[in-house]
Amino acid sequence: MLEKRKPLPVKLAIEEVMKYSTIGECEKISIHDSIDRFLAEDLVADHPVPPFDRSPYDGFAIRSKDTKLASAENPVELEVIDEIGAGSVSEHSLSENQAVRIMTGAQMPSGSDAVVMLELSKVINKSGTTYMTLKRSFKEGDNVSFRGEDTQEGSVLVKKGTKITPGIIALLATFGYELVTVSKKPKVGIIATGSELLDVGEQLAPGKIRNSNSYMVEAQVKRSGAEPLYLGKLPDDLESCFQAVKHSLDKVDYLITTGGVSVGDFDYLPEIYKKLGANVLFNKIAMRPGSVTTVAEIDGKLLFGLSGNPSACYVGFELLVRPIVRHFLRSKRPHLQMVKAELEKDFLKPNPFTRFVRGKLEFSDGKVKASPVGLDKSNVVTSLAEADSLITLPGGTRGYQAGDKVDVLLIDDQTGSDKPWAESFK
Ligand SMILES: Nc1nc2c(c(=O)[nH]1)N[C@H]1C(S)=C(S)[C@@H](COP(=O)(O)OP(=O)(O)OC[C@H]3O[C@@H](n4cnc5c(N)ncnc54)[C@H](O)[C@@H]3O)O[C@H]1N2
Numbered sequence: 001m002l003e004k005r006k007p008l009p010v011k012l013a014i015e016e017v018m019k020y021s022t023i024g025e026c027e028k029i030s031i032h033d034s035i036d037r038f039l040a041e042d043l044v045a046d047h048p049v050p051p052f053d054r055s056p057y058d059g060f061a062i063r064s065k066d067t068k069l070a071s072a073e074n075p076v077e078l079e080v081i082d083e084i085g086a087g088s089v090s091e092h093s094l095s096e097n098q099a100v101r102i103m104t105g106a107q108m109p110s111g112s113d114a115v116v117m118l119e120l121s122k123v124i125n126k127s128g129t130t131y132m133t134l135k136r137s138f139k140e141g142d143n144v145s146f147r148g149e150d151t152q153e154g155s156v157l158v159k160k161g162t163k164i165t166p167g168i169i170a171l172l173a174t175f176g177y178e179l180v181t182v183s184k185k186p187k188v189g190i191i192a193t194g195s196e197l198l199d200v201g202e203q204l205a206p207g208k209i210r211n212s213n214s215y216m217v218e219a220q221v222k223r224s225g226a227e228p229l230y231l232g233k234l235p236d237d238l239e240s241c242f243q244a245v246k247h248s249l250d251k252v253d254y255l256i257t258t259g260g261v262s263v264g265d266f267d268y269l270p271e272i273y274k275k276l277g278a279n280v281l282f283n284k285i286a287m288r289p290g291s292v293t294t295v296a297e298i299d300g301k302l303l304f305g306l307s308g309n310p311s312a313c314y315v316g317f318e319l320l321v322r323p324i325v326r327h328f329l330r331s332k333r334p335h336l337q338m339v340k341a342e343l344e345k346d347f348l349k350p351n352p353f354t355r356f357v358r359g360k361l362e363f364s365d366g367k368v369k370a371s372p373v374g375l376d377k378s379n380v381v382t383s384l385a386e387a388d389s390l391i392t393l394p395g396g397t398r399g400y401q402a403g404d405k406v407d408v409l410l411i412d413d414q415t416g417s418d419k420p421w422a423e424s425f426k
């Protein structure tokens with residue numbers, strides 16, 4: 001008699017998996033290689049930025065009080081006593097009615113307290129001495145870029161667990177991080193199962209299809225910030241699949257298999273977990289696609305049995321594996337971010353399970369609109385190419401109409417969420 005599987009609410013399934021989440025070790029890498037990695041330490045300003053008062057313009061550093069009476073009728077004439085470019089520091093200190101020719105980025109000379117843009121002044125030469133004339137007055141601090149105006153020493157600028165972007169790299173360089181401390185990438189093993197599977201380079205043959213899941217999952221692993229280790233595709237044979245799973249365990253931090261988790265005669269993953277002595281956390285989730293998604297644990301190591309159906313496999317990864325990876329990488333917001341959107345199509349048939357419809361978002365008239373892409377079936381692959389979101393329709397007794405406000409999970413967003421989703425979800 002077939003054992004009846006008890007579907008676990010999605011939220012509980014995620015919480016169950018997160019109980020086994022761990023945090024990875026750190027490593028130091030070159031700043032050149034740090035894009036898209038995850039900071040393992042807060043980035044703290046260890047000096048003010050800019051580190052000195054400087055000129056934001058090409059022009060003249062002056063003493064504002066010398067310009068008090070300046071006007072079109074009564075221009076003021078200041079003697080130009082020095083010229084400095086960015087990187088140079090003037091050895092002169094300004095006295096009454098003196099100015100220093102200064103370039104953008106150069107440190108303010110001592111005694112100066114304002115900058116006049118070159119365009120607002122006139123330069124004249126009188127018997128070998130250079131003067132600049134001004135037709136208006138300036139206040140103390142005019143056109144000065146002050147020490148610490150960008151950031152003060154001690155400010156936490158980026159939290160650990162944040163994905164490094166080009167902007168963050170600019171900060172790392174500003175504060176002298178030739179080497180950056182990042183979280184080590186978890187290694188995620190991938191095994192595709194299925195006797196029908198051909199390699200990507202093979203010709204189609206009767207009854208066969210090309211293996212797309214392992215390539216897709218490999219890319220999802222990379223997108224999540226982890227390192228994939230493709231361990232091959234295997235035919236539906238209990239012993240060879242068992243051996244492959246068993247021997248892969250000490251090579252990886254997490255193992256993903258695709259296919260073979262349902263109740264078919266050749267779905268061997270349940271048997272493999274039994275033979276391994278693994279603790280199966282659940283083998284059914286109240287969601288569609290991906291209801292057969294199974295997660296087991298052995299000595300604290302998670303084994304993700306994702307569905308063979310491409311859309312189900314995709315959704316299973318994003319909901320369960322991604323947060324585990326992001327937590328490993330020290331993110332405090334490891335789950336997909338959820339936003340509200342307006343549904344663009346009817347889903348009138350009630351579904352007992354929460355439905356994750358692959359969707360595409362459109363931003364128009366100040367609204368976020370979510371349109372389903374392709375067929376809403378777990379065995380479709382084409383909808384995945386266009387999807388940028390998962391439209392989440394909680395299970396229950398009612399259907400959904402176009403125009404309804406629905407929750408949508410953002411697939412490509414990096415902000416993430418500290419919770420799996422809104423409180424309305426089960
Ligand atoms: N009697 C029942 N049958 C099924 C149930 C059920 O509850 N009772 N659940 C269905 C649901 S829902 C799903 S989802 C699938 C899950 O099946 P498995 O995870 O066991 O996956 P397979 O049977 O191995 O394959 C399913 C489907 O996906 C294709 N596939 C598999 N691997 C790949 C790959 N690497 N690349 C591309 N496509 C792949 C495979 O050819 C099958 O068509 O079970 C239902 N059945």
Ligand code: MOO
Pocket residue numbers: 287288289290291292293307309312378379
């Ligand atoms: O697990 Mo299946 O994908 O719910 O259709």
Ligand SMILES: [Mg+2]
Pocket residue numbers: 259260261262263264267308
């Ligand atoms: Mg099956």
